[in-house]
Amino acid sequence: MPLCDHASSSPRVRGTAPPGAVDVGRQTVHPRACGERPSGRGPWxxxxxxxxxxxxxxxxxxxxxxxxxxxxxxxxxxxxxxxxxxxxxxxxxxxxxxxxxxxxxxxxxxxxxxxxxxxxxxxxxxxxxxxxxxxxxxxxxxxxxxxxxxxxxxxxxxxxxxxxxxxxxxxxxxxxxxxxxxxxxxxxFQPAWMTLLRLGAPIPSLVGADVPIETADPVEVLGVRELWLPVHRHHQVVSPELGPFVDDDTSWGVFLPIFEAAARRGLLLRAGPAAAPLGIAVLDIAVGRDDFADTWPTGNAVAEIDVMAVRADARGRGIGKALLAAAGRLLEARGVSDCCVGAIAGNAGAIRLFSSAGFRPAWAEMVRWTPGSRLKSSGMPQARTW
Ligand SMILES: CC(C)(COP(=O)(O)OP(=O)(O)OC[C@H]1O[C@@H](n2cnc3c(N)ncnc32)[C@H](O)[C@@H]1OP(=O)(O)O)[C@@H](O)C(=O)NCCC(=O)NCCS
Incomplete structure (x- = not known):
């Protein structure tokens, strides 16, 4: 394989530099205003x-x-x-x-x-x-x-x-x-997602509502649609700048097999009666997951809370905390002490709930759907920092 794959344009290549080098000296490359696109390209x-x-x-x-x-x-x-x-x-x-x-x-x-x-x-x-x-x-x-x-x-x-x-x-x-x-x-780029981690320690039991929490049967999954869709709509309310968003059917179509798989593995928790669920927590346990491994040590199995949702009229009464505590007990019973959870960037309420259970904001993800487009439309970037 060649050492360098040179681009054809060759701005600011120093006379003394070896082939492929780029002159990035301060005398020729000036600091640019925030967001201004650089004119110089490669070679690299x-x-x-x-x-x-x-x-x-x-x-x-x-x-x-x-x-x-x-x-x-x-x-x-x-x-x-x-x-x-x-x-x-x-x-x-x-x-x-x-x-x-x-x-x-x-x-x-x-x-x-x-x-x-x-x-x-x-x-x-x-x-x-x-x-x-x-x-x-x-x-x-x-x-x-x-x-x-x-x-x-x-x-x-x-x-x-x-x-x-x-x-x-x-x-x-x-x-x-x-x-x-x-x-x-x-x-x-816009802040899109925050992953919170709780590694090496079980999720502590928060004092939540006194509500029965059970593992849901796979036949219950279709009923979960009415709990998931408000979460999808909530995302659109708290982070509208990240749109466009998929429609409800597309969203549910993506999550249905995930919920089914979780239910089959005993990883779908339901608060309240099966006939009228008050909330759900959908978990996953992945073996050999290595996406944190270059920064944080984890065990071989890492759990993730894929979704947590409480019926809108039942929020703020401790059901979320009870679901989180039940998730902690389930993971402990399975010997898993590393857990992560993601929240859309604007979901401060959920981030607060998970933080109160010892999760810590660890990994922030940002997206731009079209290169440079946000800058053009908004003038100043939205620099929400974590
Ligand atoms: C997040 C959610 C699951 C919490 O369930 P809940 O039953 O309302 O939560 P609880 O009553 O057990 O706990 C409330 C805690 O959650 C946090 N919280 C969550 N949403 C909040 C909001 N909108 N406003 C204020 N606090 C909120 C607070 O830390 C609060 O604790 P506090 O009352 O001691 O300050 C629920 O609000 C929900 O379904 N939200 C929409 C979906 C969602 O965001 N899911 C999480 C990401 S998948």
Whole structure:
């Protein structure tokens, strides 16, 4: 495999630089206003699987940065384990049509972006393209910040997206990393989802309503539609800027098999009587899940609360807390002590409920459905930070 896959345009290549290097010196690349699209493009070094080691130091620095942002989110995995896992993720990305682009000068790696095409993660919610470009990492060396290199790496994401014909883009960052949140907001990304984690400890029993909670039978699943759809509509109320949203039937069509599978595995909890359920919690237990493994240590099995919903007229009476406590008991009985839950960005009430049960906002995801479109329409980015 060639070391570098040079783009044809060659702006600002230093005379002394080796082939493929990009001049990102402060004298030629000026800091850009927030959201302004950079004019300079490549050439870049396209990393192949054999040369991923070149970005190792930058990844390790990023992992240290993640630890320093919010030490309370620890324990964290060691630097060695973090890189081992990240490298695997990059290998997988390259093997499935993704790309790692390295910006370098004089053979020194100044920054890189790793990205891959992937199925859009929330088809039950957003009426968006089926695929998006997932930015796995975008980082520049600390002494190269504010020189426009981040913007140029973002331009490389756009180039990759248009090359493969995908508009939507997705990125995640550690909760509390305001600098990252603002950077992506400047580029038109919107906060979309917050994943909260409770790792290595059972969900504590909150004092909730005294309501019977049972595992629901698979035959009850069709009745769950009337509990799920208000959640889908609630998403549209609390995060309207993230639309368009899918219609009710599409949303239910995506979730029905998920609810059925949960019920078959005894992971669908129902509050109140089967004939008139007051609320549900839908759980999943995945074995070998490794999407947190480059940052946080987990056991082999990781649970996820896929959905929690309480009938609108029964909210605020402790049923949500009772469902959460029952979910905790169920997971403990199955020996699972790591659990995550996601909430749409604007769902502050749910985030508060899960936080009160010891979950901590850990991973924030942002999307832009069309490159740059939000900036054009709104002028100033909405920099909601976590
Ligand atoms: C989130 C939800 C499941 C909580 O169920 P609930 O029975 O109302 O919750 P409880 O009465 O047990 O607990 C209320 C707690 O939830 C939080 N909360 C949830 N929604 C809230 C809201 N709209 N306003 C204020 N607090 C809210 C608060 O922390 C509150 O605790 P507090 O009363 O001690 O301050 C329910 O509001 C719901 O179905 N919401 C719509 C769907 C949803 O957002 N699901 C979660 C993501 S899938």
């Amino acid at each position: 070094c396209a990393g192949n699987a054999d040369e991923l080691g070149r970005v190792e130091e930058l990844w390790r620095a990023l992992h240290r940065h993640h630890r320093s942002i919010n030490p309370d989110l620890g324990p964290f995995v060691s630097d060695d384990l973090s890189w081992e896992q990240r490298r695997k993720a990059y290998d997988r990305a390259i093997a499935t049509g993704g790309r790692v682009l390295v910006a370098e000068r004089g053979g020194e790696v100044l920054g890189y972006v790793a990205m891959r095409p992937r199925r859009m993660a929330w088809p039950a919610t957003f009426d968006a393209e089926a695929q998006w470009v997932d930015i796995l990492t975008l980082v520049v060396r600390a002494d190269m910040r504010k020189a426009g290199l981040c913007n140029r790496l973002m331009a490389a994401v756009d180039d990759f997206s248009s090359e493969i014909g995908v508009n939507a883009q997705h990125v995640g960052h550690v909760a509390g990393d305001d600098r990252a949140a603002v950077f992506y907001a400047c580029h038109g």
